[in-house]
Amino acid sequence: MTTSKVYIETFWQIHRMIEEAGLQPGDRLPSERELAERLQVGRSSVREALRALELLGLIETRRGEGTFMKPFGEHQLIQLLGSFILQGNREKRDLVETKLLIERTCLQLACERMTEEKFEHIAQVEHTYHLFFRRIVEATDNYLLLRIWLVLHDFFEHVYTIDVPSEFYDEMSQALQKKCCVEAVAVYERYVMQNMSKDK
Known part of the structure; x- marks a missing residue:
């Protein structure tokens, strides 16, 4: 096992x-x-x-x-998420789609509500996906979104690996600093969606 x-x-x-x-x-x-x-x-x-x-x-x-x-x-x-963990391919796909949809929403809200203080908080964090994106979710000022994302990401990490290059952090930071939602989502789709691999 x-x-x-x-x-x-x-x-x-x-x-x-x-x-x-x-x-x-x-x-x-x-x-x-x-x-x-x-x-x-x-x-x-x-x-x-x-x-x-x-x-x-x-x-x-x-x-x-x-x-x-x-x-x-x-x-x-718990019941909802548990039914999607390590089940069939369709359930895994649904889990991925749900996480990606939530992260896109978080990006858009974070851009709209970005302040200089929030940006500095994001810019100073270590460049690991979990820590970096958590700061982005925190910037939405939506506690429920943060809690849902934390649960989803925790389960997600045991099924998939997200491996993004350093360019992702640089380009995402630039988009967030400019409060450009379209650019932030484009960076996310280019790096995150294309670098998601099944964790064997």
Whole structure:
């Protein structure tokens, strides 16, 4: 089983364990070591699964105390995204299309709402796709978009790899500084869509 499949399976095992145990907000989860032993998987897979659950708002980690349940509803987003992870080719395609549509929307909003302070915040970040684009999403001033993007990107990274050249960051920065939405989207389509490769 590939690393990504172990991570996804661990995610669902922990999710089922939470439901079966009837854990409520404020209840403490077993430690990483205990979960790894109980589920018979590596601690790295447990760590990634817990991170995904935290991004979805199910749990929170308190330094020196452990991991605890947060208040939650039906978590429809988990069910929705989970049904698209590592399934058939059509589902993977839909996941990609959804992420690309959201990122285009984020680019347009970020351009429209760009300020000198926001641009400096983007320009100073390390040139890795996740960190760079997160700053762009933050520039939209839309917390819901940011949260959805974080969840999508976290799952996405376990299925696909986005490898863009340094020119992407330079050209995107220029477009954002000029607040040129058309140019920003064109740069995105030229580099991101053409450099997305299946993660084996």
